[in-house]
Amino acid sequence: MLSIIELDFGTPKSKSAQQVALTIDGREVSVPAGTSVLRAASEVGIQIPKLCATELLDAFGSCRLCLVQIEGMKGYPASCTTPVAAGMKVTTQNAKLADIRRGVMELYISDHPLDCLTCPANGHCELQDMAGAVGLREVRYGYDGRNHVYSTLKPSPSSGGGGVNFTATQTPSPSNLTLEGGGFNPLFAVKDESNPYFTFDPSKCIVCSRCVRACDEQQGTLALTIQGRGFDSKVAASQNEGFMDSECVSCGACVQACPTATLSEKSLIAQGQAEHSVTTTCAYCGVGCSFRAEMRGEDIVRMVPNKDGSANHGHSCVKGRFAIGYATHQDRILKPMIRAKISDPWREVTWQEAIAHAASEFKRIQAKYGRDSIGGITSSRCTNEETYLVQKLVRAAFGNNNVDTCARVCHSPTGYGLKQTLGESAGTQDFDSVMQADVILVIGANPTDGHPVFASQMKRRLRQGAKLIVADPRRIDIVRTPHVRADYHLKLRPGTNVALVTSLAHVIVDEGLVSEAFVRERCEPEAYAKWRAFVAEPRNSPEAMEEVTGVAAADVRAAARLYATGGNAAIYYGLGVTEHSQGSTTVMGIANLAMATGNIGREGVGVNPLRGQNNVQGSCDMGSFPHEFPGYRHVDDDAVRASFEQAWGVPLQNEPGLRIPNMFEAALDGEFKAIYIEGEDIAQSDPNTQHVTASLTSMECVVVQDLFLNETAKFAHVFLPGSSFLEKDGTFTNAERRISRVRRVMQPRNSDGTRGYADWEITQLLANAMGYPMNYAHPSEIMDEIARLTPTFHGVSFDKLDRLGSIQWPCNDAAPEGTPTMHVHEFVRGKGRFMLTEYVPTAEKVNAKYPLILTTGRILSQYNVGAQTRRTENSRWHSEDRLELHPQDAEDRGIVDGDWVGIESRAGQTVLRATVSERMQPGVVYTTFHFPFSGANVITTDNSDWATNCPEYKVTAVQITRVSQPSDWQQRYRKFSERQQELLSEAVTK
Amino acid sequence: MSLHESHDASAALVKMVNDIADYFQSEPDRELAVDGIVNHLTRFWEPRMRRKIVAYFAERKGEGLSELARAAVARLADAARSAA
Incomplete structure (x- = not known):
């Protein structure tokens, strides 16, 4: 459920500018068109009972608690699915409605455990609240519904359970149940405690589908479903698996959506309800989600994404919501220390x-x-x-x-490249802009892992029908995910971004797709003419570049046409663009594409760097x-x-x-x-x-x-x-x-x-x-x-931030409340400047000794060097960095999944375990750098971006071989690291 | 031999200037290309680095520098002489 201090209006806020006037319980109400009757009532303080409705999700209309009477309409429509209409007269409470609602609640409660006093949701259980709201005083069907079984049956001491609940590995059966009333119930479902952060207790489920809808609508993973029909309906993860083994990405949206204790944070179960909440901002990725830290004194009970957060709109990921244990981890060093030499013990x-x-x-x-x-x-x-x-x-x-x-x-190349072309070292849009995009080009970014909350918004737009072009050497998740499939996956070779971007520009010029009016009005004519002549050269055509990029010319042409003519086209890019010897050139090439097609300066378009870290x-x-x-x-x-x-x-x-x-x-x-x-x-x-x-x-x-x-x-x-x-x-x-x-x-x-x-x-x-x-x-x-x-910060102050919630700079006299979209009427530098983007191959070459290209990246559950997330349960998902390689490359070297493999580059050697994956293209291997012992950066080289010296993490020539022991560096590292820990321990004990 | 002992400061600077020059290769106006490199070195390189590449240029006659990079460093060297 929402944070303890938030009011749930039941259905999403309408963005319509048109107001509609109606009457609810005799009160004149005016709300935006498209608002539900449920929300309209709530906004004036009339709380219609509800269970399946929450403002973070689209209306569903299944619980039948929010029924109302509307003059001129037959029956009792659900107020959550009924939009307001001009002159509508709504009655939310009368004897008939009360009778219906009590009847509905009777049915729910007849099959719900009544252990309310010891239930973790006690005090904020919506089912309990609704029972009170409708005046439920009796349940004519009895209290022994099928889901009550665990209150009458306990694991027998001999089964090893010893308590009310079974562990995830136990299956209830007559042999391990102590009969305390009633017989054995074959429908009994054990509580799933497999996820480190939350539990799933099916006996408390009212099948309102909020969790399933949250997984679908908010997160876009579609890991949950309602299995079975009628009374046998139940929530299931993937193919009725435990949450940990399912496709669940542990974003917590289902937990937040749940109106009962069915899905509950383990921290909440352990600590009880929070007594106050503080709004703050996540310290993980560049999405910058707003959270309400729910507290008991100075202890965090749980982190609840802020529904009013403009970056995340009440959503979160496994890191921001759950991975905060590092802050109080025993490894924290809390005393200042000094030493003369690094071989000396520390002195507090x-x-x-x-x-x-x-x-x-x-x-x-x-x-x-x-x-x-x-x-x-x-x-x-x-x-x-x-x-x-x-x-x-x-x-x-x-x-x-x-x-x-x-x-x-x-992202130093972003600063350089966007300053050169557009005049400001920053992205051009807000995240919400993606909801107006018709074509989305993702290049060198892996948003589902690196920027998961924004990725969910992007997937929402893609499910609505926006087209998707992905340029990435790997088949990253966004290429093919539930109800999303890239129209073009340009699976280029690492290090060839500039060749690809320039050939896209070639097609736009060659096929007459330039937005001439925009360029004429908004851009420097001399620079444009020079750029146009450059990209038009046959050597920059997709056909000529095919050998370089490895991408079929026809696909490049089709993708360029789609980007240039498909409506609002937006580019999202990440470190797969910047961390190259030509990182800045690619950034400028991206800005060129946006200017040439007029895809900048309004909602739904733009150049959007997905920043890695939070700040x-x-x-x-x-x-x-x-x-x-x-x-x-x-x-x-x-x-x-x-x-x-x-x-x-x-x-x-x-x-x-x-x-x-x-x-x-x-x-x-x-x-x-x-x-x-x-x-x-x-x-x-x-x-x-x-x-x-x-x-x-x-x-x-x-x-x-x-x-x-x-x-x-x-x-x-x-x-x-x-x-x-x-x-x-x-x-x-x-x-x-x-x-x-x-x-x-x-x-x-x-x-x-x-x-x-x-x-x-x-x-x-x-x-x-x-x-x-x-x-x-x-x-x-x-x-x-x-x-x-x-x-650009003249108008920013803490007072204004407290008042507005957040501000997008520039914030000054010209834009006192900030600037969601930049370069609307003119570029910050005045006229946009096209820059030449000659493809210069990296100096890092493959050869017989180093025949493969290593590229590096990130994974959802870990963050950057892992110092924070490694000290949380997130390591359950990713406990080591592994080397991902294509089956053909593995077979050529006699490597099978899980083997230890040595990775050698011109800079150094390390050893990781192998993961064989068809996500890779032959000749390209991949790893992450979240664990120091992995030594991923022992292998990467000193090559860097020509303009900014941003390292070329994405292209390292390597050879892979099966090995049986850690590399020399790893052995030295382990010895050095152990010695440093000893020196730390000596300081602590003195 | 440790990395420290084997460190070749000039090699790193030569590579950096050549990388910058490579970007400006496609500029059809050679003077503008040289301007661009000089401007980049002036705006983004710490003065000691510029002095080192100028000294290297004088001592090693620009060995290892590409033609455009050499022209740019020569201009930096001229400017340094003028300022002296």
Whole structure:
């Protein structure tokens, strides 16, 4: 059910602009056309009893509780399925209606257990509420319905059950039941506790179908069904399997939809109902779902997706809803620690000593090696206010521009490519825009795994009939999923995105599909003419590129025609675009396609980067790149720099600083000696692990601020315990530029005995210790400063965010409540600029020694380096990274599913278990990087995007062989890691 | 030999400039292509990196640099001389 503080209006809100006036119980009501009578009544405070209706789902009309009388209409129509009409006169309560409703409730209760006092839904059970609402006082059919059986039968002690419920592996039978009344009931269904986060208790089910509809309508997995007919109807997962073995993706939509305790969170069962709720924003992917954290004191009872959340509309995924256990995991390091060498044991110290030591080291190193010998890394997992402070610390307190962020290794090409073409480093739409798209082109993104809540919305639109083009080397789930099938799957070879995008553009020009009027009005004519001549060259045709991309020219032509002529066409892309040596070129090619066809500047179209982490957009917005101040303004802009110098009270450098890979190079050159890393794990996430760790080892002071002793922290000299998103206030900005509030639901846990600190406070302590004063009392003051100094944020404040819920920047005088769609009348840069997109093959070549291409990606249940999700039950779905390869490649090497295989590239070796899958194309293998021991980035190389140095994670030439033991690196890693854990344990026990 | 000992800073910079130059190869106006590379190096490279590639260019006569990359670094070198 919805959060404890939310009112369920019964049916979805109508978006119609037309108002309809009617009368309900004598009261004049005016609601948008298309509103149900049930909702119209609810909006004026008249609560019509309901069971199968909830506003997150389309009306169903099955429970017959919400019947009303309508003047002039025969019978008693269900108010949930009856839309309002002008002049309609509705009666929601009279003796006849009360009699009918009581009759319906009698039937429900006759077959429902009456263990209400011990039921986890007690206090928020809709069935119980409705029994009260209709005045149910007796059940003429008795209380011994078939589903009551578990209240009268218990597992016998000899069966090992010993309690009320059976375990998932037990089958009730006369031999393991103790008779306490009634006989053995063959229809008894055991409670399914297989899912780590929720239980399914069929005996409490009223077959309202809300769970099935939630799985269909909200999630789009269609894993649930109603099995059987009439009284034998029951909810079943997949082919009547346990939830864990079924197709269920554990998004929790069914749990939220359930009006009884049939589907209940295990945390709710364990803890009881929450007593208050705090609205905050998920700290996982770039969708940025809004949640209500339901609390008992400072303990989280459950996370409930906020139905008013503009990014998620009450939906969530297995990570955001359930995988929060990491925040209170025993592995959290809660005390500051320091050590002289990484071979020394850690020493727990006070905050004051840790900060003083870090500042002293930074100052010593700058005095010895120069001002530019230190730097910092901001995090997409931290808030806007925190990333802003870190870049301010580096620019103002360190006195250089050596600040970068993890977007370097994911979406930096988006920033570059969209700035060059459109003028702003951000996606052009809101998520809801997809509901107006007629053609959806997904390129280099795997939304069902990486951005599952948005993927559900996209699938909803596809089920309504939008066309789908997928460009991806693998057959990702969106290619073929229930009621969705891609019209074209362009299964290109890794590393050939530019060739494909340019050949799509060739078709658009060659076949006269350019939106000439749009281009003439909105784009630079010279750049367009040059681009047009370039893409029209025969060498850029699909026929010429077929050998490069591996995609049939006819399919490319058909896909280009569909994109250009199929109505509103929207492009969604991800790291499969950016993480290439030509990542920026592909981003520009994508923007070219949108401009050439006029698919930009209105709803349903646009260029939509699906950002990886929750605050990638925000961390980039906040000036985390070494060449840009907040708001994407270059440090060489004298006027901009002057505004920051005035506000910050210090002179600032006018030259770009070092990017992360440049820092590594400079460290190995002996010129970069110290780093402050907030919330990033470069030793696991960045490519060519051995290069990264060699760089870290060469530094004299590595300061890591994090929740856990992550891989980078094993090379650190100072560890500053960070705070989780639950422990602080601030804002995140999601992939649609939506700024949402993060609100503290519990105190920071990182107290040294005096007090704990949110991450922004730790940065502030460090700045002050460095001699640069920072005196913010609350993150809202930091946002106020951001707003003063950043034109696109001028209108943003915590007060406004609290009032509006969320805001999409730009938010300023021109758009006081934000900007859902960008570039509506003109591009941010004025005229759109077409950019040339010459295909340059990657330097990473396959040959006889390395004949396969490795590409990397993500999986639904794990998140990025896995530091959070590995410490939750999500590992039940994905407990190790595996190498996926095509059956032919497996057979050629004598590999069968589950074998240990060695993967060798020019950069290194590692060993993983094999998964043989026809999702792969021959010659291409795939893995994820969620577990450090996997060493996925031991194999990836230093190749990077020409414009931004974003690593080429997606193309590594490798060879695969069957092996019997871990790689040398893995054995070294295990030894090093175990030693670091020992050094940590020694610190803890002292 | 450790990675540290075997580190070749120049090789990384040469590869980076060549990668940038490769993008500008398709620009039909060669001067604009060189402008584009110089502009990119100026806007995105930390000054020490620019100084290093200029020094490398002087010492190694631009060995390993593509023709366009060489032209761009030569222009950077000229600008550095003028500024000195």
